[in-house]
Amino acid sequence: MSVVISQGQSVLRQDLLRIAQWIEPGSRVLDLGCNDGALLAYLRDTRQVVGTGVELDDESVIASVRRGVPVIQQNLEEGLALFSDLQFDTVVLSKTLQSMHHTEHILREMGRVARYGIVSFPNFGYWPHGWAILRGRMPVTGEMPYQWYDTPNIHLCTMKDFQDLAGSLGLRITHRAAFNDRAEVRVLPGWRSTLAVYRFESPHFQSAAR
């Protein structure tokens, strides 16, 4: 059996850099679907963050261990039962929400284990998607490079859709950012961005603080 691991990563993804800016130095972070541990290693090295990753893929787990990032191998669909209430300051779920079966459940769980949650997901409201559909085709773009029949993305949404869901779950959105490729989009992000990033506050913490 051969295990191929890509060593090191030169630059952090644009959305991850923004996520990092929203995280308090010295805080405790849980990164769901942490991939090769790049974000947590970056947070550790630049912001003294104590982090733990959750990842299912074997090679990603190995890559995280090689970076010295603590990682728990676990399927996110099975929930976050290993983690206690408000055990972390921030919980991150980057580019994974759209591929999960139980979208509401994972968002509720994020609100349970940490004060702040950060999610990023491909924005289905990106205008060329609408154009593709008008032409009778499912959209295929950089953030969603899959054909309709082999996509892991089962719960695609627009930025407005997400805001509505967050609201109904009591998640108070504190920050929002949108990107198109590497560039940040400030004007009409709902149409012009391919990737949306949100930071929200847990309803439990809000009520506990009162």
Place this chain on the structure above:
Amino acid sequence: MATESVSCADSGALVPSCGLIPEGSVGPVEPELIAFDEPLHLSSGQVLHGYELAVETYGVLNEARSNAVLVCHALNASHHVAGYYAHEPKNLGWWDNMVGPGKAVDTDRFFVIGVNNIGSCFGSTGPSSINPATGKPWGADFPVLTVEDWVCAQARLADYFGIRKFAAVMGGSLGGMQALSWAISCPERVENCVVIASSPRLSAQNIAFNEVARSAILSDPQFHGGNYYEHGVVPKAGLAVARMVGHITYLSDTAMAEKFGRTQREPAAGGEYHYNYGVEFEVESYLRYQGEKFSRYFDANTYLIITRALDYFDPARQHQGDLAKALEKVLAKFLLVSFSTDWRFSPERSREIVQALLKNQRQVTYAEIDAPHGHDAFLLEDARYHAIVQGYYDQIALSLGLPARQRTTGVLA
């Protein structure tokens, strides 16, 4: 304590007696016996006034004594962790695929200690040793032991080597319980705790299997209440059955099906059954062979002692079953590994430890290897498993300022 005079580097020194040492092997090794005369107060209330531990070491202890790794053994293993004996070149250490120069636990950088537990039949003081009070073998009088007793004895071994803190204490199965117990009872002496295919306590089903195994031994007519040494016999039949039961539980259903299926051993004419109770299927032949082989080298009293220690282990017991409470004082960073098809020490049990550690905000890495081999997987050569352990040890080396890896050998080479 003896330090400078300790012959720790000698036994690990690579002086080939003949021929070339295979790449990644620590080479020919020799066990040493270390005597302790300070009484050991046991969990049972009994006192062992003196004892010997059989030990092997590999690699070189650095000046700061910061690169030591203690490997705790499982049920039927010993201090012979890696390398081979010059007079028995085929007698490889039980974790030779994991420990060696350039291997996951890299003896180019780490000083690894393999220790044989008290109660064993492989060199440390055990039931077949002479009881100084009677001048006869201990036999049934040898005290019942616990994992905690073993850890106490091992802590004195650490003192003997002048090791204040281990870079890692590591073990699989029962060895993992010892590593966990180390982190609980000597928190300041364990930098990292590596617990593989283990459990914070046996389940009722597990204890049941152990009870069947012990019953087989206790009911063997050659057992003589544990004093069979004096009769010049051994309860081989009982020991063989005990091993057969154990062996079944170490393999997964899939692994057994793949290995044996329903293949007949020597079918009668036309592929027919023999319609008797001899060996009809391959799996029976295999189990009988394993049982018989085991009964030739393992001691029945040792089997009783070790399975009982497994049953008793339950650090949460003193805390009303709250494992997180039991792990409150732990300081070590943890690596836990489990195997998906291990039903004897299932991933659920490892996750309990992970959860309890997380509750205490300890640093934990947990890998759940999807492997078909059952409990035995922890001794096998799964590349993902070895990559995790290797990556983790490389990080230990980095954090302790030990040299960087010079070579990669073994499973990942």
